[in-house]
Amino acid sequence: MTEQTDDVDEAILYALQDDARNTSSSDIADLAGTSGSTVRKRIQRLERDGVIKGYSADVDYQESGYPLRMLLYCTASIPDRGDLVPEILAIDGVVSVQELVTGEQNLLVTAVGESDSDITPVAQELLDLGLTVADEVLVRSHETTPFGEFAPESEEGDDGEV
Structure with missing residues (x-):
């Protein structure tokens, strides 16, 4: 527990x-x-x-020779969506899958590649799994930061912000 x-x-x-x-x-x-x-x-x-x-590792795919990062918003049947995640992660080029709980699009798949010819097969394999690819978004950059609510008080500024 x-x-x-x-x-x-x-x-x-x-x-x-x-x-x-x-x-x-x-x-x-x-x-x-x-x-x-x-x-x-x-x-x-x-x-x-x-x-x-x-x-x-926080990999900069662009610097490592894979300049395309594509977000594919997909729709899967609600009972199947969680079960599909391992199969989606097994697709060559897919680096993450997120389950979304609002809206019709309920899976967000991130794929990387050198060119469109690397990303197109990912979309086709998603379709072959029975998903609908509702939208595709090309990402220019992706940065992360630690979750601010976890910051110790000594890391916060005078106004309480990190």
């Missing part, structure tokens, strides 16, 4: 989202106001409970 997160857990999550590779448990401990051993135990619990699902 997942325990409720507290300020220490949230500081850990914030630091790991910011830079998991270059942030030590002692760095996080300083940020969270606790010990390094507490941070290590908390990380293990957060991993065990499925709060931390894994660690991954």
Whole structure:
């Protein structure tokens, strides 16, 4: 059973989202106001409970030779939508799938490629799975940031913003 997160857990999550590779448990401990051993135990619990699902590299696909990032808004039958996610992720070029819970378009598939000829087969395979591709959006850039609600108070500015 997942325990409720507290300020220490949230500081850990914030630091790991910011830079998991270059942030030590002692760095996080300083940020969270606790010990390094507490941070290590908390990380293990957060991993065990499925709060931390894994660690991954933030790849700049454009810099790595795959300049096209396409968002494909799809419609699947509601009972099948969750079951289709592993099959969609298995399609060459697909890097993420998000289940959407409002509107007719209920799956957002992100695919990357060098050219249109890399993306077109992805759309065809989605159609072959029985999905409707309702819209396609070409993405110019994609940036992320740690979730601000996890920021320790010491990271917030005077006005409470990160």
